[in-house]
Amino acid sequence: MAKLEGKVALITGAAVGLGEGIAEVYAKYGAKMCMVDLSPEVEKTADRLRKEYGADIITYVGNVADKAQMKEAAAKTAEKFGEISVCCCNAGVCRLAPFEEFTDEMRDFHIDVNIKGVWNTCQAVIPYMLQQGGGNIVIASSVTGDIVADAGEAAYAMTKAALVGLTKCLAVEYATRNIRVNCTQLGYARTPMVEKMAVESNPEDPESAIRDIAVGVPMKRLAKPTEVGELFAFLGSDESSYLTGSQIVIDGGSTLPETMSIGTN
Known part of the structure; x- marks a missing residue:
């Protein structure tokens, strides 16, 4: 039995990139899915996965920053499949600029998508998980902000670090109600x-x-997007049943070296 067979996943930012990689791995492991993205291209990606894996998929074109749209996406998922087992909060944005030139509009764009988008998505799916007796939420944070940072990434670093705090709080709040919440920290x-x-x-x-x-x-x-998808699949499956509130770094070791010039290699 595939590790996600019988699971129903809602995946945000699913049209391209990491979201596409996550959705592909979920399809490979037998999950049913609602793939959510702001771009109508999400349907093209879904069609490819249907053909390659025989996956049962619906799509929803919507903005994670719009709470009403996320509630509608969750409702359509539950209506189609009867439940929401897993939620992969992947949608995110990053724009670079010197801090002194960072406009309020650029700052708020990151907050709206990276923080409010995850907040909205979690609030949309948790009522269904409570009703059905449990579920898993996987949040895409980053090594950026919580562990490392580069110049020009102030808004991205701030918002991704905030997701670590949200992960920990939700993990504690819902632990006794069988909802696990973990975050990935990608390089x-x-x-x-x-x-x-x-x-x-x-x-x-x-x-x-x-x-x-x-x-x-x-x-x-x-990393390849599907390599990140494998981690999302593990965290969304019963194989990770005793993990909640965890921050799992997946960065090829990039945050390990103290320097790139000292040592025996």
């Missing part, structure tokens, strides 16, 4: 968001920015 994966950050960092040669990221990773490469 860098090759996604459209990281490619956009590379353009913002080095407009003349964005690929060099990508290569430089890999240089700083002991494994010398960025």
Whole structure:
């Protein structure tokens, strides 16, 4: 039996990048899904997964920053599949700028999507999980903000660090009601968001920015979205039944070295 067979997952930011990777792994392991994204391209991604894995999937085009839309997405999921077993709060944004030039609009954009989006999604699914007697929530935080940071990432770092606090609080609040809440802390994966950050960092040669990221990773490469999806699948499955409130770093070891120039290698 596949580890997610019989599970119903709602996945945000599911059209491309990490969300697509998460959805693909969930499809591989037999989950039914509602794939949510702001982009209508989410239906194209869902259609590919239906064809490749025979997955039972519905899609919802909506904005995680809009609480009413997230409640509607959750309602449609429960109506179609009868429950919501797992919620993967993956949708997120990152824009780079010097702090003194960061506009209030850019700051609030990060807050609206990265913090309020996760808040809205959790509030939308938890009533169904309480009604059915439990569930799992997996929140995409980051090593950025809680562990490390780069210049120009003030809004991203602030909002991703906030998700660690939300994870811990929800984990404690719902532990006796059989809802587990954990967060992943990703380093860098090759996604459209990281490619956009590379353009913002080095407009003349964005690929060099990508290569430089890999240089700083002991494994010398960025993650594949499906590798991150495997962690989301573990946390969404019964295999992680005694884990809640956990922060699991998945970064190829990038936060481990004290320096990149000292040592025997």
